[in-house]
Amino acid sequence: MECVLKDLEVYGLESAQLEKVCVLLRERILEVVSHNGGHLSSSLGAIEIIVGMHNVFDKDKHPFIFDTSHQAYAHKLLTGRFEAFSTLRQIGGISGFVRPSESPYDYFIAGHSSTAISVGVGVAKAYALKGIDHVPVVMVGDGSLSAGLAYEALDELGDRKYPLVIVLNDNEMSIAKPIGAISNALSHLMARPLYQSLREKIKNILKSMPEGVNYLANRFEESFKLITPGILFEELGISYLGPVDGHNLEAITQAFQIAKDTKGPLLIHAQTTKGKGYQIAEGKYEKWHGVGPFDLKTGQSLKSAPKPLSPTQVYSDTLFELASQDDKIVGVTAAMPGGTGLGKLIDSYPQRFWDVAIAEQHAVTSMAALAKEGFKPFVSIYSTFLQRAFDQIVHDVGIMSLPVKFAIDRAGIVGEDGETHQGLLDTAYLRPIPNMVLLAPRDNATLKQAIYFANQYNQGPCAFRYPRGSFLLPDGAFEAKPYTLGKCEWLQEGGKILLVGYGNGVGRAYATLKLLEAEGLEVGLLDLCFLKPLDSDLQNILPRYSKIYVFSDSYLMGGVGSALLEFLGGGVYLKSFEVGDLYVLHGNSVAVECTLKIDPTTLAQEILKDNS
Incomplete structure (x- = not known):
């Protein structure tokens, strides 16, 4: 043995x-x-x-x-x-x-x-x-x-x-x-080889029997099935x-x-x-489905440092606050009420918030109908799973320009779950959809502002994305202002080099900026805020800089850098630090960023070399 x-x-x-x-x-x-x-x-x-x-x-x-x-x-x-x-x-x-x-x-x-x-x-x-x-x-x-x-x-x-x-x-x-003792007994009977053998023999015998006998025998077997x-x-x-x-x-x-x-x-x-x-x-304990390190004897988590408030929790709390004031707000998730923060809304308002199980397509289309009926639907789905409903976003939401609000959780690099779960594609697959508004908050405070914006925006669909775990930008680094459709925000002006961040990319740009400043380089920092529509002022802002660097947790192809180049039509030096043409494998998120060479230290070194 x-x-x-x-x-x-x-x-x-x-x-x-x-x-x-x-x-x-x-x-x-x-x-x-x-x-x-x-x-x-x-x-x-x-x-x-x-x-x-x-x-x-x-x-x-x-x-x-x-x-x-x-x-x-x-x-x-x-x-x-x-x-x-x-x-x-x-x-x-x-x-x-x-x-x-x-x-x-x-x-x-x-x-x-x-x-x-x-x-x-x-x-x-x-x-x-x-x-x-x-x-x-x-x-x-x-x-x-x-x-x-x-x-x-x-x-x-x-x-x-x-x-x-x-x-x-x-x-x-x-x-x-199973329905009661009879069903249980019949099910055990059906699982035995004797039953399976007899069933096949009966079927063969019935082929040569008169139609009436065949009918009665079939009905007899069907009566067994009805209570199993x-x-x-x-x-x-x-x-x-x-x-x-x-x-x-x-x-x-x-x-x-x-x-x-x-x-x-x-x-x-x-x-x-x-x-x-x-x-x-x-x-049926959801917390034991996916776990971090824990003590085997007690089941207690081994992570000692308290976690900062997660974007998912901020989304949950903010939407709950709005829903308690406005009964037109409704929402849906696809088998992830805990993961998307919709659980407490489903518990508190079961007639207005739904878990439709693993049915992203149905989730999107059903919310399109609610939008048409005058409600304010929030679709809360992970970036990687929203891919499954692409046609519904186009056909059932986009074409009629219905005001469905897409809350895209786990956008960007998600870490240990690997290539099937990385949330890197939503920017590329949503950007070409006509009438779609795209925005990305940089921290928890601006996430609240994004939810407020989405709640008030009724001209068509909009989508806002946020990362797993926590934002890279420390809370309170910059004041959070209300969003204005299609307007970017200056976070720091100066120099001839500009770092442009989108969503969680702002945090990476900010960390890179601090390293560059320590080396004596003067740089500006711009939060793009909206990828669609882009701020028309960018036509005047960006050409003033000798070099522009783009930071975003998205793919390079169809991403933020390409959107800016399309918008400007060339004439600028622009380099984007988005993810290249590959599937990103599993591992700790920080370690994954290092392997992709998009960690702040590596990026700062590349910018310094580029400007030496």
Whole structure:
């Protein structure tokens, strides 16, 4: 067993050995996540399911496809990364999500929700064309089935009948709770090989029976389905097995074996407990979904220094203040009420603020209708997830110029979650949309002013972006003034060199300015405030400077620097310190900035060299 535990090859192992592997995986996940931070409760809750998958399906033949994949830590540990797991979410280390460039056993990238079934259907199609009889195995969480993409894939799968195993890890909302003791007993019956075998035999016999008998038999089976959770999937044409106890290794491996032997699509409904095996985190505690370093014995955070007030909290408090005074203010988030700060508004005003689950497209379009009806809708979504609703922003909001207010959280570099979560694209994908107003506050005080501005702006849609954690600019560095549409703000005049900041870029520009001044260089500092519309005075301001440097947490292509050059039509020396043409990997945000060479020290050195 020592050899087994060392290399963690579990394919074909007996149940007693599998139990020991689960204990080892749980200990390793707790050890590393308590030190590095990461996604804890979902990964602990999925251990037995993942061990069962690896036990029944040969990983060298069957691709394992994860949805979102923050629950896939056990999979990483079972695929040659047990020792390297100590580098979880660190620069140059193991990603917190599955990543094909990291391991051949990470079949497909997965940082956004609800893609796995669609990927699985695509793989099954490819295998059918190639004549390969391997079965893709897809693992999804219950929340993933709140997104339309999952149902689009299920709809085609039920029609085409490709061999595909889907395991639904039901650990929180329980999309279809069992109804009483009868349903529970029937579900256990349906999970047994005897039931599955008899069911197929009955179907074959019925083909030769008179129509009336066939009808009665089918109605008899349907009456079973109506009091079990599988009716939705069965009606879509996908065989259903469950509910199965997702922490019972014998039950879950038996279910996988049945699925492996079944021709066509089959969904295993496994019920699990988030945080399983670490009592402090067991249950529906959102704070244990994604955690920082913590003490294993007490569960207390190890971060000693108090955090400054986060932009998310400022947004939450300010919107709550406005909503308590104006019943026309409404809002929506997509499965992130805590992360976006909308939780307390949903609790206080449940008729006006909604969590629509993982449905960004629906969130945007439904708010467009509310705007048309005279309400003031705030759409609170992370930058990376708002990408999913691009067409709705254009078609349902932009064309009719509806006054929807987009509060874009986690804009810029987000750190440990890596390339699937970096909020670097919103500037580029929103800027071309006609009628869209774009602004970005530089600190908590100006964030409040941005929310006030958005609340009063009714000529069309507007979007304001703010970072994760905290602004780079210290609170109180500059006075916060009310925003005026399309007007920039001087923070410091002087010299022939101008630093232009946008949003969190102002803080980076300010830190760079201090380093330049220490070297005797006189520079000016301008807060752009609005990227769209740009201040018409910039036509006169910018040409007065010999060199202009742009700072913004966005991509260089389609970013702030390119907007200024388009606006000016050339004739100026302008260099932008935005992010280059690459996907930004995971790691501590400060360390990531250093690797990208956009930290203040590196930028100050580059400007000094440029002006020597």
